[in-house]
Structures are given as structure tokens and as C-alpha cells.
Amino acid sequence: MTVTAPIVVHGLNHAFGKGALRKQILFDIGTEIPQAEIVIVTGPSGSGKTTLLTLVGALRSTQEGSVQVLGQELCGAKPAILEKVRKQIGFIFQQHNLLNALTALQNVELGARVRGKFRHSEITERARQILQAVDLGERMNHHPEQLSGGQRQRVAIARALVGEPAMLLADEPTASLDKQSGREVVERMQSLAREHGTTILLLPMTTAFWTLPTASFTSKMDVFQRSQIQ
Amino acid sequence: MFDLKEGTDANLTRDRLKKYLPKDVLVMTCSDFANREKAYWNAATPIGFIFAFGAIMGFVVGAIIVYQILFADVSEHLNEYATLRALGYPNRFISGIVVQQAMILGVLGFFPGVAGVYWLSAKATAATHLPLYITEQRALSVFLMTLAMCAISALLAVRKVRRLDPADVF
Ligand SMILES: Nc1ncnc2c1ncn2[C@@H]1O[C@H](COP(=O)(O)OP(=O)(O)O)[C@@H](O)[C@H]1O
Ligand SMILES: [Mg+2]
Numbered sequence: 001m002t003v004t005a006p007i008v009v010h011g012l013n014h015a016f017g018k019g020a021l022r023k024q025i026l027f028d029i030g031t032e033i034p035q036a037e038i039v040i041v042t043g044p045s046g047s048g049k050t051t052l053l054t055l056v057g058a059l060r061s062t063q064e065g066s067v068q069v070l071g072q073e074l075c076g077a078k079p080a081i082l083e084k085v086r087k088q089i090g091f092i093f094q095q096h097n098l099l100n101a102l103t104a105l106q107n108v109e110l111g112a113r114v115r116g117k118f119r120h121s122e123i124t125e126r127a128r129q130i131l132q133a134v135d136l137g138e139r140m141n142h143h144p145e146q147l148s149g150g151q152r153q154r155v156a157i158a159r160a161l162v163g164e165p166a167m168l169l170a171d172e173p174t175a176s177l178d179k180q181s182g183r184e185v186v187e188r189m190q191s192l193a194r195e196h197g198t199t200i201l202l203l204p205m206t207t208a209f210w211t212l213p214t215a216s217f218t219s220k221m222d223v224f225q226r227s228q229i230q
Numbered sequence: 231m232f233d234l235k236e237g238t239d240a241n242l243t244r245d246r247l248k249k250y251l252p253k254d255v256l257v258m259t260c261s262d263f264a265n266r267e268k269a270y271w272n273a274a275t276p277i278g279f280i281f282a283f284g285a286i287m288g289f290v291v292g293a294i295i296v297y298q299i300l301f302a303d304v305s306e307h308l309n310e311y312a313t314l315r316a317l318g319y320p321n322r323f324i325s326g327i328v329v330q331q332a333m334i335l336g337v338l339g340f341f342p343g344v345a346g347v348y349w350l351s352a353k354a355t356a357a358t359h360l361p362l363y364i365t366e367q368r369a370l371s372v373f374l375m376t377l378a379m380c381a382i383s384a385l386l387a388v389r390k391v392r393r394l395d396p397a398d399v400f
Contacts, residue, residue, distance in 0.1 A: 054397035059316050061395050079321060087318030093400060097313040114318045159317075 004071060006167055006199045007033040007056060012065035014051055025051050029065070036193050038200040049203045050094060050171055056201065057169045058085040070166055087114050090160030092170040096152040098144040104131060104155045105140040111159035118163075130158045133188065157185055161192065168192065168200045277360070293379045296335055300328060300387035311391045312399035325388050332384035336376045343376075344369060 014026040025048040033039050041049050054060040055067055055074070062075040070088055072081050090111070098107050108127040112118055118126065131140050134154040144152055157173055168189060192198040234243060240259040247257045258266065272278030304311065311324055351362045 054395075057316075057397075059395060059397035083315075083318055083320045085318075086316060089318070091316060093313075093316075095400060097309065097316070097400060099310045099313065101310075110314070110317060 004068065005032045005034045006070050007031070007201070008066070008068040009056070010066040012052075012055065012062070012067060014048070014055065014063055026055075033199060033201065035199055036197040038190065038193050038202065040202045040204055042204070053169050053171055053201060053203060057089055057091050058082045059091070087116070088166040090163060090165035090168045092157055092160045092168070092173040094171040096144070096149075096156040098152055098155055098159075100144050103141045103143055104136060104147065104151075107144070107155055108158045108162050112162045115163035115165075126162055127158070130162045131155070134158050134185070154185075161188060164192070164196050164198070166198060168198055170200070170202050172203050289375065289379055292376070293383050296332060296380050296383035297386055299335065300332060300384055301390070303331070304328060304387050304390060308391065308394075308399050312394065312396040315391070316396040316400075321392050324391055325385060328388045329381050329384040332380035333377060336380035340373055340376050 009029055009031050012026055012029040013024065015022050015024040017023050029052065041052065043049050051060070055062055056069055058069065058074050058077075065075065067074040069085050072085050074082065074085065077085075098104075099110070102110070105124070105127050108131055109123050112123040112126050128137075128140065131137060134157060136151060136154055136158070139147060139151060144155070147155065153173070160168060160170070170189070173185060189198075189200055189202075193200055232243075234240060244257050244259050244262070251257060311327075314324060315321070347364060351364060354360070355362050
């Protein structure tokens with residue numbers, strides 16, 4: 001098997017709604033993202049950035065076109081394939097999506113456990129370390145409702161990073177972070193890309209990001225590059 | 231009514247007696263008679279049918295109630311189940327969580343249920359003179375059926391999670 005890029009997209013169309021309410025969002029998107037790249041996806045609000053990211057992350061069924069992620073075709077893929085791909089991806093959601101019944105530490109452990117490559121004691125140790133790294137060492141045993149918005153977002157980031165995923169998809173990850181922690185999160189992503197060859201797809205939108213030198217990102221991809229606007 | 235000596239085979243004696251007697255005379259051992267009576271009460275009167283019907287209705291109504299409870303719970307936590315799926319946990323894992331909840335419901339419901347049954351059956355026996363026995367085996371099979379009912383309801387309730395794309399929930 002030849003080594004293919006971790007993300008290969010061809011002729012991807014996506015629409016929401018049915019019949020008269022049908023509204024196409026993505027038009028013939030095509031791109032190829034090599035390993036260990038940090039790609040920033042741009043486009044105005046409502047242009048379909050989140051939609052594209054969830055398609056690549058196997059969180060949404062592909063309607064038309066081809067989306068190959070980590071060597072698997074996602075269009076028409078069976079649940080088992082989708083689960084396998086999701087396991088290898090760290091996804092930072094637009095909302096933090098933490099489990100309310102679990103503590104910060106347990107939430108982060110979930111991200112490590114699903115990878116299936118760490119021993120039990122190692123899972124907890126890794127989760128502790130990464131929570132300390134995002135400055136939440138004191139709040140590990142707090143439940144999400146006891147944390148501020150920014151703290152929750154950092155827990156969610158820790159959950160995505162803890163398993164050292166093959167790919168990181170981040171939907172405006174630093175939206176609720178201050179400049180300093182935003183910068184730290186981006187630096188952590190960069191070191192992941194360097195040391196583990198993690199491919200990263202980012203949606204920016206926050207001031208914390210724009211203050212970083214553009215050189216932080218290997219390349220840029222515009223959702224509109226090859227598409228007409230509705 | 232014959233009392234047989236110790237160590238005599240009742241079935242053999244019955245068969246031998248039958249040979250000497252005309253066809254319209256029934257010769258039965260004690261257990262033959264008991265079976266015949268049970269068959270009569272079950273088949274020729276509606277009591278057996280009503281019992282079976284009651285049991286089936288109980289099963290169905292129980293399943294519907296458990297389903298309703300679990301469905302409401304799953305709907306309330308849809309976001310969290312979708313998050314687990316988004317992280318890569320398989321559908322089996324999600325179903326497992328809901329089935330576990332159903333089992334807890336089943337166990338919690340069963341023991342008060344048994345106490346109620348003891349109380350009711352004492353009343354019912356006194357009122358109807360029907361012999362009602364709660365054997366361990368019967369209790370066990372009802373317990374297993376309760377768990378099965380809860381598991382079926384759980385698997386039905388979790389379909390909603392499995393059907394949706396994780397991204398549709400967020
Ligand atoms: N589940 C959905 N159902 C219907 N329309 C949706 C859904 N999700 C997104 N949209 C629409 O698709 C468009 C693109 O959304 P999105 O991908 O979130 O854009 P972005 O992240 O670039 O702001 C928006 O107009 C939005 O209203
Ligand atoms: Mg968005």
C-alpha cells in the first residue's frame with residue numbers, strides 16, 4: 001500500500017434540509033493534507049467550516065463525494081469503520097461537550113481510554129499530567145458545572161490531546177481562552193505535530209490566534225477556494 | 231383409593247390394574263391425578279388462561295414503562311451519549327451503559343415486587359382458595375424475565391442514539 005495523505009477529499013458536496021428547505025453548504029470541496037501539517041481552515045461564519053470538520057472527523061455521514069481519512073473512505077462507511085477513525089482523532093468541539101456526571105479527570109481519562117493503547121494506571125497518570133499542563137491541576141476532581149467556561153474548554157482540549165491522536169481537529173478551540181492559555185494550547189498542538197507527526201486541522205476565529213505569527217500554520221485552506229457561494 | 235406397600239412401583243401397579251378393568255374406568259397414581267386436575271383447571275376453566283394472560287400483560291406493560299423511563303433518560307443525555315460516540319466509543323459500549331441502567335431498574339423493582347407478591351398471594355389464597363405457591367424456581371424465572379424485559383426496553387430506547395450522527399446532536 002502506498003502512503004497516502006491522512007486527509008484526502010474529492011468532490012465533496014454537503015447540504016442540509018430536504019425538499020424546498022434544502023440548502024447546499026459545501027460545493028465540490030477537494031483537498032489533500034499531508035501528515036504533520038497544521039492547516040487552518042478559513043471562511044466567514046456560516047460558510048461550512050464546522051460542517052467540513054465534522055465530516056472529516058467521521059461525526060457526520062458523507063452525502064456525496066469522497067472523504068478519505070487515515071486511509072479509510074468515510075462515504076458510506078460502516079459504523080465499525082467510523083468508530084475506528086474516531087478513535088484515532090482528537091476532536092475539540094465548538095462547545096466543550098463534557099460529561100456532567102464525571103469529574104474533569106474522568107472526562108480526560110475517557111479520551112485516553114478509547115485509544116486502547118494505554119494501561120489502566122497509565123491512563124490516569126497521563127490525564128493528570130495533561131490537566132496540570134493546561135493549568136487545571138487544582139481542579140481535577142471538580143465536575144464541569146463547578147468550572148468556568150474557559151476551564152471547561154481547557155478540560156475538553158486536554159481530553160482531545162491526552163491520547164496523542166494521529167489527527168487533531170479543532171473547532172475554534174481557543175474561543176474561551178485568554179491570550180496566554182490560547183498561546184500555550186497552540187504551542188502544545190505544534191509540539192504534537194512535530195513530535196508525533198499529528199496532522200492538525202484548525203478553525204480559528206479568535207483574537208488569541210490572530211496574534212500568533214502566521215508561520216505557526218503550515219498552510220491555509222479556504223472553504224471557498226474551489227466553490228461557488230450560495 | 232389404594233395404599234400400596236412400601237417399595238411397590240405405583241406405575242406398574244396402575245398398568246396391571248388397568249388390564250383387569252373395563253376401559254371406562256380410570257386408574258391413576260397420585261401424580262397422575264394431580265396432573266389431570268391441573269390440566270383440567272388450566273384448560274377447561276379460564277383460570278389458567280387468565281394467569282398466563284396476566285403474566286404476559288405484566289411483561290408487556292413493564293417493558294413499556296421501562297422503555298418510557300429509559301427513553302426519557304436517553305433523550306435528556308443525548309448530547310453526552312453523542313459525545314461518547316464522537317470520542318470513538320462503539321455503539322456496543324453505549325448500549326451497554328443503557329442496559330446496565332435497565333438492570334439496576336430491574337433489580338430495584340424486583341425486590342419490592344416480591345414483597346408485594348407475598349402479601350398479595352396470601353390475600354388471594356385466603357379469598358379464592360386457589361393454591362398459590364411462590365417457589366424459588368418460579369421467583370428466579372420471573373427475575374430473569376424481568377431482566378430480559380429491561381434489556382429489551384433498553385435496546386429499544388438506545389436506538390435513538392445509534393441512529394443519529396454525533397454531529398447532529400451538538
Ligand atoms: N444540523 C444542521 N441543520 C441545518 N442547517 C445547518 C446544520 N448545521 C449547520 N447548518 C447550516 O449550515 C451552514 C454552515 O454551518 P457551519 O458549518 O456551522 O458554518 P461555520 O462553522 O463556518 O460557521 C450555516 O448556515 C448553518 O445554519
Ligand atoms: Mg462553526
